[in-house]
Amino acid sequence: MTDHSLQKLEEKIMALLTRLDGLRAEVSQLKTENAVFKMEKIDYAKRLHELIALLDSIDPLEENKLIRTSLREELPELEELSLS
Secondary structure, eight states: OOHHHHHHHHHHHHHHHHHHHHHHHHHHHHHHHHHHHHHHHHHHHHHHHHHHHHHHHSOHHHHHHHHHHHHHHHOHHHHHHHHO
């Protein structure tokens, strides 16, 4: 190989090594971001589970009574209509 060929090969190797370092840094950053996203996913799943449990704990019959009572207080004419 000539000196020129060796120099070109060395330049290509250096370019590849530079690119490799950039990719390693990117992989490291993406791993960090992925860990954050996994923690957020766990947090949101927990919050969603708590919300579903809260919704499941609501007694629909009791809620209907509260709504009807509230409506009667706000709109007394509805009571008159239901009696006729």
